[in-house]
Amino acid sequence: MNASVFFKSAIAVAICLSLPHPAAAQRKDNPTADLLTELIRVDTSNPPGNTGRLAELLATKFRPLGIEVEIIPTPDPGKAHFIARIKGDGTKKPVLLAAHADVVGVEREKWTVDPFAGEVRDGYVYGRGAIDVKGGLAVFAEVVMRLAKNHVPLHRDVILLSEADEEGGLYGTTWLAESHWNVMDCEFALNEGGWIMKDARGGVQYVSISTADKVSIPLIVTAKGTSTHSSMPRPDSAIFTLSKALAKLADYQTPVELIPSTREFFETLAKTSEPPLSTYFQKPDQQQRPQSDSGGGSRNQ
Numbered sequence: 001m002n003a004s005v006f007f008k009s010a011i012a013v014a015i016c017l018s019l020p021h022p023a024a025a026q027r028k029d030n031p032t033a034d035l036l037t038e039l040i041r042v043d044t045s046n047p048p049g050n051t052g053r054l055a056e057l058l059a060t061k062f063r064p065l066g067i068e069v070e071i072i073p074t075p076d077p078g079k080a081h082f083i084a085r086i087k088g089d090g091t092k093k094p095v096l097l098a099a100h101a102d103v104v105g106v107e108r109e110k111w112t113v114d115p116f117a118g119e120v121r122d123g124y125v126y127g128r129g130a131i132d133v134k135g136g137l138a139v140f141a142e143v144v145m146r147l148a149k150n151h152v153p154l155h156r157d158v159i160l161l162s163e164a165d166e167e168g169g170l171y172g173t174t175w176l177a178e179s180h181w182n183v184m185d186c187e188f189a190l191n192e193g194g195w196i197m198k199d200a201r202g203g204v205q206y207v208s209i210s211t212a213d214k215v216s217i218p219l220i221v222t223a224k225g226t227s228t229h230s231s232m233p234r235p236d237s238a239i240f241t242l243s244k245a246l247a248k249l250a251d252y253q254t255p256v257e258l259i260p261s262t263r264e265f266f267e268t269l270a271k272t273s274e275p276p277l278s279t280y281f282q283k284p285d286q287q288q289r290p291q292s293d294s295g296g297g298s299r300n301q
């Protein structure tokens, strides 16, 4: 869910919309792409995270279809969760489709397009959040709207949650679950994480499911030492001690440890990927350096 800010500082992100080239003539046939463009144009950089505006935009799409909609403001002004629900016959518990509406900030000088224009180039929509995760939000929203438009009979309610405050804020799904569990109570939820990868021919190469995510551990480090005038620094200065501790943290490398599910994941990738990629996922004693690999890429174990 919460990929690192560093990763998301890439120059531009894009989501493939499966449009043939050139895309311009095809855009009118792709409402999901159009919705994604609209979502990107609402700047929800967090902070401040104006997800309330995006919730209002979604409401204008859902209400005309007769879909039950609720906007839940958070204690942080401007941030709001959006809930849409279509009813099933109640024989099964609901399924929740959840995606966060906020995005991390941008370093505009590193972008080759306006990050909040939702520009379409060669069949791709470019913009902040196109991948993480307004693309996913657009897909989930379109699914729910199509179910409603086509009056698809359902055993379970389908709930769409456009989440207010995922990128480091205080009022994300944890807050929503604690304060409004009734709106999101479900048997299971689908969220970002995992990928559906296409192969070179446009077919499905593999579908992955993420069962866990890296988590951060906030630490408060306190150092104590003798206070002196800066002209007479002492070796037990609290600043020096703190600096040494931070340097140790910076140099720390987490040991690689495979658990059964990650081992199976890499073994499956070794079987399903084309060479040379497939060789990177094999056990070290089975690896042979492929002839075509002259780029010196690192192995992915």
Ligand SMILES: [Zn+2]
Pocket (backbone or CB within 6 Å): 001, 002, 003, 100, 132, 133, 192
């Ligand atoms: Zn995300």
